[in-house]
Structure formats: C-alpha cells, structure tokens
Amino acid sequence: MTRRSFATSTVAGTIAVGMGLRAANRLNIGIGTYTYHRISVDDMVVQLKALGITEIEMSRVEFMLMTPPSDEMCSSAKTKFDGAGIRCVSYYAATVKDDRDLDRIVRIAKLLGARNVSGDATGDMLRKIDIRLTREGLTFGIHNHYFKHKFPYESPEDVLKGLAGRSNTMGATVDVGQFASCGYDTVDAIRKLGPYLKMVHLKDVAAAGGEDNVLLGQGIARIPEVMIELHKIAYRGLVAIEYEKEGDVTEDIRREVEFARRLA
Secondary structure, three states, X not given: OOHHHHHHHHHHHHHHHHHHHHHHOOOEEEEEHHHHOOOOHHHHHHHHHHHOOOEEEEOOHHHOOOOOOOHHHHHHHHHHHHHHOOEEEEEEEEEOOOXXXXXXXXXXXXXXXXXXXXXXXXXXXXXXXXXXXXXXXXXXXXXXXXXXXXXXXXXXXXXXXXXXXXXXXXXXXXXXXXXHHOOOOHHHHHHHHHHXXXXXXXXXXXOOOOOOEEOOOOOOOOHHHHHHHHHHOOOOOEEEXXXXXXXOOHHHHHHHHHHHHHHO
C-alpha cells in the first residue's frame, strides 16, 4: 500500500467510525449566548427559534458576576425562553471570588432554571462551591480559558488539579477553542476530561496564542475529531456553539449550527 492510499483509507476509516458512532448516539447541539452579546435578549430569542435551538448556556455579559443581574432580569429572560421553548440548562458565571458570589450563582442559576454553573475559582472557594452546590442540587464546571496573562486553568492538567478530591458535583466545562488557543490538543483534552464533563463549548480559532474565532472546521481546534471523541465517550450533555465575533453573526451562526449538526 502506498503512503497516499494509506492516508486515504485512514480518512475513510475515521469518517466511517464517526458515522457509526453518530447513528448510536446523537449529540445535543445548543448555543452559548455570549455569541449574541451585541443584540438584545428578545432579538436573540428570535434567532435561536429560527435555528431550532432548544437548549442554551446563558453567558451574556450582563448576567455574569462582574455586573450581576437583578432577579427581575433573570425571571424576565426565563419567561422569554419558556415562551420560545428554549431551556437554559447552564449559567456561565465567570470567576467566583467569595461567599457573596457563591450566593449569587445559586440564585441566578435557579432563577434561570439552569442545572449547571460554569466558571472558575481557586483555593478554598472550590471546596465551598462543592459543598453548597451539592446541597442545592446543582453542578459546577471549571471553565478553561486563554488569556495573554496566566490563567489558573489553561491546560487539561490544570482542570484536573482543581477537581482533585472533589465530589461529582464538580466537573469541567471544556472550551475546545480556548484549549487550542493555549496550544493544547483538543481531542486529548476531551479524552482526559471526559469523565468530568458538565458542558462543552464548541469553538474554533485561527491559531494558538490568540482568540481569533473562525467558523467551525476552519481553524486548529480539530472540531470533527472532537465530535467523534464526544461520541466515543457517549457524552450526553450540551455541546454549546460559542462564536466570539463582533457585528452581525446571523449567517455565520447558521453555518456553524449546520456544520455541527452534520457531525452530531
């Protein structure tokens, strides 16, 4: 067998494996709502309905802990989601710094109807989150991130260290785009963190060392292989597309959802 024919047969085999796995277990494609951070909640709901999206993670900036939302904002958003047949299954909080933030994430998640909180914390705050969210019947996913300055959770190993000694309440919200931005293999990250997955953020980036988002499948995040790996581990949670671009993203998101659903 020539090298070229071997490569062709390998690709064909990978595709066949992916098709077989998809037939056995469809992945649940949703949206991380930071994608729509430049438009109103009302306009976002219209776009989500048009795409046939039924599950989301609430990750709009005005709902994060930096500028925590009022009870009225959360209840209003949930009413709109309910009316559109959309479930907010997870809430992205950002960094949980203290007991006050811990109270807030519980309140906000419950008002939104979310069963999971994504974010980050360090030190004894992780222990407190574990105890409190266990009592509240919620889960928490440590979210990896790329920043130009050091972030506590850049690698799969960083997340695993944060989870060491924690209960099943605690897990990982894996952002494959952010792992790629930090220079890590996204498929390896899914494989290592698979037993702890609470949420997946599906994102592609142009290159390591930056956050230039590109359409799924056009960057370095190995999106098709990531989806195959999610099938292999029989992941049942939300795969939330997140697209961080300015301006009108309507057509780009339509293409991203179409691409992801083909692989689901």
